[in-house]
Amino acid sequence: MKRNPSLFPVIGLVVVLIIALGAAFWLWRAGDSTLARGEAGQSGQSSGSGKVVIGGPFSLTDQTGKQVTQADYAGKYMLIYFGFTFCPDVCPTELQVMSGALSALGEEAAKIQPIFITVDPDRDTPEVMARYVKQFDPRLIGLSGTAAETANIARKYRVYYEKVKDPDSSADYSMDHSSLIYLMGPDGGFLTFFPPGTSPEKMAAKIKSLM
Ligand code: NI
Numbered sequence: 310m311k312r313n314p315s316l317f318p319v320i321g322l323v324v325v326l327i328i329a330l331g332a333a334f335w336l337w338r339a340g341d342s343t344l345a346r347g348e349a350g351q352s353g354q355s356s357g358s359g360k361v362v363i364g365g366p367f368s369l370t371d372q373t374g375k376q377v378t379q380a381d382y383a384g385k386y387m388l389i390y391f392g393f394t395f396c397p398d399v400c401p402t403e404l405q406v407m408s409g410a411l412s413a414l415g416e417e418a419a420k421i422q423p424i425f426i427t428v429d430p431d432r433d434t435p436e437v438m439a440r441y442v443k444q445f446d447p448r449l450i451g452l453s454g455t456a457a458e459t460a461n462i463a464r465k466y467r468v469y470y471e472k473v474k475d476p477d478s479s480a481d482y483s484m485d486h487s488s489l490i491y492l493m494g495p496d497g498g499f500l501t502f503f504p505p506g507t508s509p510e511k512m513a514a515k516i517k518s519l520m
Contacts, residue, residue, distance in 0.1 A: 331472070363499040367462040369426065372451040379497050385422045385494040386500075386520065391468045393429035393484045394441040399505065401445075403490060408446040409509030414516060418448070420495075421516070426452045428470035428486050430459050445506035466491060492516060 335343070364379075373513050388407055392400035404425060411418040425442055427433035430453045433441075438451030463470060468487050475483035490503040490512070500519050501510050 341460075359447060363466055363502075364497060365465040367454075367487060368458055369452040369454040369462065370435055372435050372442055374435045377452065382422045383497065384495050386420055386421045386495060386516070387491070388421050388516070389426060389466070389491040389493065390424070390489075391426045391428050391463065391470070392486060393427050393464065394433050394437055394489070395429065395483065399488055403488060403505065404442075404445040406509050406512060407490060408449070410512035410516065411446065411448065413509055413513035417517060417520065418464065420499075420520065424450045424452060425449055426459075428459060428463065428468065429472075430454055430456065431483050433514070449486065484511055492519065 334453070366379055368376065368378050388410075390400070390403050390407060392403065407423050411421060411423060414421070423437070423446060425445075427438060433451075433453050433454055435451075438453055442449040442451035453459075462468075468489075470484055470486040472482050473485050475481075488505045490507070492500045492502065493517075494500050501515065503515070
């Protein structure tokens with residue numbers, strides 16, 4: 310039997326897509342410090358046939374103190390951002406973009422659960438998260454976890470975060486973290502991500518096109 314040669318370009322394309330996505334994450338993993346790059350790349354790539362595995366089961370605590378898992382949001386799109394409440398500007402900016410995108414989506418936004426997940430659970434207790442998330446959007450949920458729970462979801466979403474000394478701040482430390490907004494489907498599967506600098510309008514349009 311002869312092999313079908315038409316498969317080879319397809320395999321090549323898949324490999325190129327995987328490498329491109331990996332490169333994109335590499336570029337953005339330094340997080341806040343790369344904001345100056347702005348929209349250097351595309352506004353994310355669809356996993357399409359599910360070649361790229363991002364996301365998965367998690368166990369965290371919401372801002373009311375309730376234990377939650379991914380099953381609590383099944384049936385809804387999840388718009389997820391990882392950061393920390395002491396973040397001086399990047400996290401607030403991105404959360405405002407999320408809120409703006411939801412406003413731009415109007416009634417369609419009811420299908421979306423916006424979620425902020427802290428990478429600094431030592432300081433971001435559920436009480437701190439409750440005060441923080443309501444500044445941005447009444448629909449925004451703030452999730453925190455133990456060190457192990459945080460490491461688990463960060464690994465599954467390929468999120469980089471690290472405690473760093475911050476001599477310019479009154480706080481003991483700051484957090485370096487990657488700064489991507491993830492859109493997950495109602496089945497929990499990865500749909501796309503948005504890099505820093507994405508406008509609310511562009512985010513809303515992309516979300517709508519994927520719904
Ligand atoms: Ni931040």
